[in-house]
Amino acid sequence: MNIEPKAPADIAAAIINPVSYAEWDGLLDKFDVLRRDMPVARIENGDLHDPFWLVTGYDDVMRMSKDNATFLNNPRGVVFGARQGEAMIKEITGGSPHLVNSLVALDAPIHPQYRRLTQEWFMPKNLRQLEDEIGALAKTTVDRLVDAGPEADFVPLVSAPYPLHVVMQILGVPEEDEQRMLFLTQQMFGGQDEDLNKTGMANMTAEQITQLVVGAVADFEAYFARLAKEKRGNPTADVASIIANAKVDGEYLNDRDMAGYYIIVASAGHDTTSASTAGAMMALAQDPEQFARLKADRSLLPGIVEEAIRWTTPVQHFMRTAAEDVEIGNVQVKKGDWLMMSYISANHDERIFDNPRKFDAARSPNRHLAFGAGAHQCLGLHMARLEMRILFNELLDRIETIELAGEPKRAKSSFVGGLKTLPLRYTLST
Numbered sequence: 001m002n003i004e005p006k007a008p009a010d011i012a013a014a015i016i017n018p019v020s021y022a023e024w025d026g027l028l029d030k031f032d033v034l035r036r037d038m039p040v041a042r043i044e045n046g047d048l049h050d051p052f053w054l055v056t057g058y059d060d061v062m063r064m065s066k067d068n069a070t071f072l073n074n075p076r077g078v079v080f081g082a083r084q085g086e087a088m089i090k091e092i093t094g095g096s097p098h099l100v101n102s103l104v105a106l107d108a109p110i111h112p113q114y115r116r117l118t119q120e121w122f123m124p125k126n127l128r129q130l131e132d133e134i135g136a137l138a139k140t141t142v143d144r145l146v147d148a149g150p151e152a153d154f155v156p157l158v159s160a161p162y163p164l165h166v167v168m169q170i171l172g173v174p175e176e177d178e179q180r181m182l183f184l185t186q187q188m189f190g191g192q193d194e195d196l197n198k199t200g201m202a203n204m205t206a207e208q209i210t211q212l213v214v215g216a217v218a219d220f221e222a223y224f225a226r227l228a229k230e231k232r233g234n235p236t237a238d239v240a241s242i243i244a245n246a247k248v249d250g251e252y253l254n255d256r257d258m259a260g261y262y263i264i265v266a267s268a269g270h271d272t273t274s275a276s277t278a279g280a281m282m283a284l285a286q287d288p289e290q291f292a293r294l295k296a297d298r299s300l301l302p303g304i305v306e307e308a309i310r311w312t313t314p315v316q317h318f319m320r321t322a323a324e325d326v327e328i329g330n331v332q333v334k335k336g337d338w339l340m341m342s343y344i345s346a347n348h349d350e351r352i353f354d355n356p357r358k359f360d361a362a363r364s365p366n367r368h369l370a371f372g373a374g375a376h377q378c379l380g381l382h383m384a385r386l387e388m389r390i391l392f393n394e395l396l397d398r399i400e401t402i403e404l405a406g407e408p409k410r411a412k413s414s415f416v417g418g419l420k421t422l423p424l425r426y427t428l429s430t
């Protein structure tokens, strides 16, 4: 047994550096090396970050995702960050590594109790009722693209605002508050890319950031407490009403838990879907024949959506803490050790996916891990697929041809990542 396989210094540095996630192919090369030589690798990189185990193989990531008793979402954080960041969060929360008390911060037995509250709402049967509403949002979004032609950046015009509108609609947040919600989310989660995070955090001291984050959390709680009060008096069909009226052990959720629920839905639902949408559009712009085929045969659309989600893998990792000593990938991990599941790497495992870097719309089966697996598997996965299908149907109806009009650029982010610009040139269908 390999006692302590340590990743080479250049690879360890790349894995923790948000910049390498913007340089996609170079990062994929590194994951290829790790899967081949060291599928569970120790990542150590100076004093700023705690060491952790990086798990890169599909089978190992699947096993960890499904074994929620051995690989916990506590007591360490579920998103990788610098030591100082974790210390700051603990100071704010009074000891918890999670800034908000959301589904991803919970383990059994509480997690299933909370998850059950909205599980039904997120199933396809219920989501079907939203198709017209989402269709209307898709239409106004594509109107904007049509008006802006023949050249435009797809990300700020289409792929970023559309999922945000959808998620705010299902949360019952009025359109005039959307930008505020977006800003608060950025303040809380401190996006790593300076072009995307407009909060000015990059130039602040740790104390200033702490103050900002405390303020954002309080603001969110107050906002959602008001919304919940409204939805208790006047329940509607949205998920906000379900959360506001939900009871655990006979009691309504308290303001902090309720805000946590709203925040996870609000934050998990937009950047992710946006990244897959932009990625699909880039792949189609690079392959005009595929675009034409899809226009003619919409039965290909679900396959394209699924492949886009695998190919982009917007949630790039989640962390777990070992509940006990356990062997994984021939490595002995100790109770309390921190592990990173790399969804990017798992979704590029050549033992599972032929030619994994290729965008292959006909890929079948396509059992990717972009939504995770097990107890925490993405609650919004049917919603993400539905949203993308509706938007692409609208795009395919109205756009005749697309091509790249410049170089697409990826965000510098080691957690949720994807394209931040996608310049397109397009013609309209007559």
Ligand code: HEM
Pocket: 065, 103, 104, 105, 115, 167, 264, 265, 268, 269, 270, 272, 273, 276, 309, 313, 314, 315, 318, 343, 369, 370, 371, 372, 373, 374, 375, 376, 377, 378, 379, 380, 381, 383, 384
């Ligand atoms: C392409 C789009 C999306 C991707 C790739 C994605 C990916 C993920 C992943 C990887 C997880 C963690 C899974 C795990 O730990 O095993 C997750 C959890 C979650 N996602 Fe998504 N997601 C997407 C869209 C959405 C949408 C649209 C919503 C809601 C509107 C949503 C809501 C959630 C929630 C609430 C959780 C936490 C579930 C739990 O811990 O029980 N996601 N997502």
